[in-house]
Amino acid sequence: MIEYGTKIEAGVTPSKAGAVVEGVPVYNSVPDALNEHRADASILFVPAFAAREAALEAINAGIRLLVIITERIPVRDTMEVIATAEKMGSIVIGPNTPGIITPGECKIGMMPPKVFTRGLVGVISRSGTLTYEVAAQLSNKGFGQSTCIGIGGDPCIGLDFVEALEMFREDKDTKAIVLVGEIGGNSEERAAHYIKETSYPKPVVAYVAGRSAPMGKRMGHAGAIILGKAGTAGNKIQEFEMAGVGVAKRPSEISEMLGQLI
Amino acid sequence: MVSNRVLEDTVTITVHLRQISSKGRQLRLKLFEYEGKEIAQMFGLPTPRGAVVDNVDAALKSLESLSFPVVLKAQILAGGRKKAGGVLFASSKDEAETLVKKLIGSKIQDEPVSRIIIEEKMPADRELYAGISISRERRCYLLLISRNGGVDIEELAERDPGSIVRKEIDPLTGLGQTKAEEIVRTLGYSVDQLRKLSNLLVRLYEIARTYDAELVEVNPLIETPTGQFILADFKMIVDDNSLFRHPDLSKRLQERGTEFTDRELEAQKYGLSYVDLSGNIGVLGNGAGLVMATLDLIAQFNGAPANFCDLGGGADEERVKNALRILLGNEKVKVVLVNILAAFTKCHEVARGIVDARNRFGANRPIVVRMIGLFEDEGKKILREASIPYYDTMEDATREAARLAMEAAADCLSS
Numbered sequence: 001m002i003e004y005g006t007k008i009e010a011g012v013t014p015s016k017a018g019a020v021v022e023g024v025p026v027y028n029s030v031p032d033a034l035n036e037h038r039a040d041a042s043i044l045f046v047p048a049f050a051a052r053e054a055a056l057e058a059i060n061a062g063i064r065l066l067v068i069i070t071e072r073i074p075v076r077d078t079m080e081v082i083a084t085a086e087k088m089g090s091i092v093i094g095p096n097t098p099g100i101i102t103p104g105e106c107k108i109g110m111m112p113p114k115v116f117t118r119g120l121v122g123v124i125s126r127s128g129t130l131t132y133e134v135a136a137q138l139s140n141k142g143f144g145q146s147t148c149i150g151i152g153g154d155p156c157i158g159l160d161f162v163e164a165l166e167m168f169r170e171d172k173d174t175k176a177i178v179l180v181g182e183i184g185g186n187s188e189e190r191a192a193h194y195i196k197e198t199s200y201p202k203p204v205v206a207y208v209a210g211r212s213a214p215m216g217k218r219m220g221h222a223g224a225i226i227l228g229k230a231g232t233a234g235n236k237i238q239e240f241e242m243a244g245v246g247v248a249k250r251p252s253e254i255s256e257m258l259g260q261l262i
Numbered sequence: 263m264v265s266n267r268v269l270e271d272t273v274t275i276t277v278h279l280r281q282i283s284s285k286g287r288q289l290r291l292k293l294f295e296y297e298g299k300e301i302a303q304m305f306g307l308p309t310p311r312g313a314v315v316d317n318v319d320a321a322l323k324s325l326e327s328l329s330f331p332v333v334l335k336a337q338i339l340a341g342g343r344k345k346a347g348g349v350l351f352a353s354s355k356d357e358a359e360t361l362v363k364k365l366i367g368s369k370i371q372d373e374p375v376s377r378i379i380i381e382e383k384m385p386a387d388r389e390l391y392a393g394i395s396i397s398r399e400r401r402c403y404l405l406l407i408s409r410n411g412g413v414d415i416e417e418l419a420e421r422d423p424g425s426i427v428r429k430e431i432d433p434l435t436g437l438g439q440t441k442a443e444e445i446v447r448t449l450g451y452s453v454d455q456l457r458k459l460s461n462l463l464v465r466l467y468e469i470a471r472t473y474d475a476e477l478v479e480v481n482p483l484i485e486t487p488t489g490q491f492i493l494a495d496f497k498m499i500v501d502d503n504s505l506f507r508h509p510d511l512s513k514r515l516q517e518r519g520t521e522f523t524d525r526e527l528e529a530q531k532y533g534l535s536y537v538d539l540s541g542n543i544g545v546l547g548n549g550a551g552l553v554m555a556t557l558d559l560i561a562q563f564n565g566a567p568a569n570f571c572d573l574g575g576g577a578d579e580e581r582v583k584n585a586l587r588i589l590l591g592n593e594k595v596k597v598v599l600v601n602i603l604a605a606f607t608k609c610h611e612v613a614r615g616i617v618d619a620r621n622r623f624g625a626n627r628p629i630v631v632r633m634i635g636l637f638e639d640e641g642k643k644i645l646r647e648a649s650i651p652y653y654d655t656m657e658d659a660t661r662e663a664a665r666l667a668m669e670a671a672a673d674c675l676s677s
Contacts (some may be wrong), residue, residue: 012417022264023522040621047496048503048506049506049507058566073503074501074503074507075396075474075476075501075503075504076433076471076474076501076504078401079396079401079402079403079433080433080434083402083432083433083434084434085399087434090562106594109438110606111605112605112635112636127546127549127551127552128549128550128551128552128575129547129549129551129552129603129605130549130551130552130554130555130604131551132603133555133603133656134553136603136634145522148602149364151552153550155396155398156396156398157401177637182550182551183554184553185398185399186399187396189512190399190502205397207555209554209555209558210557210558211553211555211558211561212554212555212557212558212560212561212567213557213570214539217537217570218547219537219553219554219568219572220550220551220553220554220572221396221550221551222503222537224550224551224554227585233558234480248658250555250558250559250562251428251516251555251656252655252657
């Protein structure tokens, strides 16, 4: 992240105060770090069993943007963290996310920088490596990215498609949006309704992974499971199409579809 | 409840793992009805008088202290138990004996029945539905309650959605007696029943929180003619991510998980996310979304995936080798497709794992690789030296794999 240009002010690891890593001073807690430094955001790599505590500490200390990389956090903990964030006016990205990146400017996350180039397309994705795949293909075809947000693969997440779309709506650097979804839950369906109901002013192209996934089997991500009738790729694709959002059949088709829209 | 098992100070609940996915210890835990009822009792919730038994003698003995009619319920994890004949009624000792012999040792929904609950059938004025689940969308617990329970909740939701009261529970403030009473009042209950039912719901919520449950479901919740509420059934699914903080749940892996194939069970031991499918193209990749996208692409090229397998991040040679060994253990697999977009995973390590596995377990089945990213040149060199084809795009790799699979299928037919 430092190499990329992100301004890392401090690190926090309980009991490691005083250490210096890659030129960054380490403190025992977020409040301690914020006594000496100013920070707008925080990124959390803490193991799952400690994530809740670390996240609550950050939010309560005044961190307004929290990116949670950690996966396998108990859902009860995630719910508590997100509810607290909402109360405090903080934004949580994740958990189980590779992070967020504005190519050429700043990266809060662990995505490989090479596949991202600066451009006009906003990307919002539930996946990890599939996000890189999509970004790589977009970059290859000349569709650089304004900002790419990994919203995470867990069933309960902070910033979701709708909230991210809302932010991209006002973002002057973004002219079109790509949504990368997958089976499980109804966040894509809600995004489709939002796009339709608010006559979303920018073109959106979607890709949904898992058309061939069977019911009842979790495909890797905790959030990627079709239970009963809910959460099939087919349903999401249908909702998108009804909202006027083109859905690519494969990642490589996304650029083609964008080309026709912008 | 008269129980055949000795309850110690720390109740040891045997958790039978119903594994839906296999990423290391990431499992979805469903408790047996009798285990759930034990927890319910600990929380002061009323269940019918009865016993858990695993043999006919114990069953007959337990009948001595129960009044007829009784319900006999197969203790299995699969759903649809009633329709499959796993819930039977008996009005006499002889009838009960016949049915016990029929149930214990039988298979319901393909699951062997080693235990049954024998309990008194409760007279019911009404059968309600009460559950605590989680709303992904709202990121909070949901209380669900209906006066028209006793049937499948999804069926009810479709048929008569208005009859299910849904209430969000703030994860920070929880469900207290006051809030519960507000909800129960809307169902038409007052005074004594209002208080009782509300209190019951509060305790259900407490159970859900305490055990990190994704779902707690009582269906039916019986309302007796005298206005009592009794938990006739109890279903609980626990968040597998929370296991680290539930030492009281002792794990016993089922030798043969009814929901899982042998390969799926084995994959778990290696921390692999693996699901068996029915085709002939074995699939391996790094990243669940990427693998799902690969499966979709295979279908578009008229191929059929044999499995889903996510290596996870930073996979090394050993992990790749084990994944391929398991994958190749499936005789249906005629071709293997590996899709690697290496951010932190190292291509040369993956390549070594692939070559090793091909040499040891390959059995003349072609492996097609898509490989880009960290150390890709080194990785490609290793594959080249082993004559394993590689591509830069997943489309090219998939197209080739599908083509080879069709060839192999044609060969089979002609030979």
